[in-house]
Amino acid sequence: MxxxxxxxxxxxxxxxxxxxxxxxxxxxxxxxxxxxxxxxxxxxxxxxxxxxxxxxxxxxxxxxxxxxxxxxxxxxLTDEAIVARELALIKVLSPPQQRGELTDLIQPFRASIIDVSRESITIQVTGDNDKVEALIDLVKPYGIKELARTGITAFKRDTKKGVIDSPKYSVIN
Incomplete structure (x- = not known):
């Protein structure tokens, strides 16, 4: 487990x-x-x-x-309500004609392109492990040139009710 x-x-x-x-x-x-x-x-x-x-x-x-x-x-913290996130930097082979396609692909993950070269782009994504893994799987066919991950950092979620009472601050992975 x-x-x-x-x-x-x-x-x-x-x-x-x-x-x-x-x-x-x-x-x-x-x-x-x-x-x-x-x-x-x-x-x-x-x-x-x-x-x-x-x-x-x-x-x-x-x-x-x-x-x-x-x-x-x-x-x-295994059985606790926690906030957990990971950061991944993914350098993907990307000729200029594929960049629009890759940008559309990463947008639902709220990932961003943080560096561009002639042959590749570097994508930054944060979220839970499943989200990071899903994005990596989607960009694999393009060719991953380099990948760096931080590992998960986490802490226990505050359990007091009414701490944040706005849909603007809903939980998003």
Whole structure:
């Protein structure tokens, strides 16, 4: 099953290595990992996405993470209401005569063209994993020259009712 784990940690050198080592010792393969500074420059947020078969083993890793000196908090967000996004940059082979077709193709994904050269265009897309995968599948026939993905970053959705009471701010992937 796919799991999303978030850890807030002290923003110091070596922390990511020690934390990922805990997952490696339990033979968990990390599908994606994102790390970035939070609103407090002394704290970083790590988001791990992985497929696991052994829930007990994962529970043990979370307990071990919580014992680490530099780990401030660990949460399994798998069964929570979350906001999750990924960024992908896709360089697609595109002669000038195909660019209009590609522009029409990416528009429903709210993707944008961020660079153009004689032979290719670079597309930027953000959204959930399924949205990013769907766009990649659609542009594959044109020829993907290069692809870079950030991995998923996520946090728990605010559960207070009436926080946003406008259709303008509806949830869009």
């Amino acid at each position: 796919r799991k999303t784990i978030v850890a807030t940690v002290n923003n110091t050198s070596g922390v990511m290595n020690r934390i990922t080592g805990l997952f490696a010792r339990r033979n968990f393969n990390i599908e994606s990992i994102t790390v970035g500074m939070t609103e407090n420059p002394r704290v970083s947020r790590m988001t791990f996405v992985m497929n696991v078969d052994d829930q007990r083993g994962l529970d043990q890793v979370i307990k071990q993470l919580n014992k680490q000196v530099d780990v401030l908090k660990v949460r399994d």
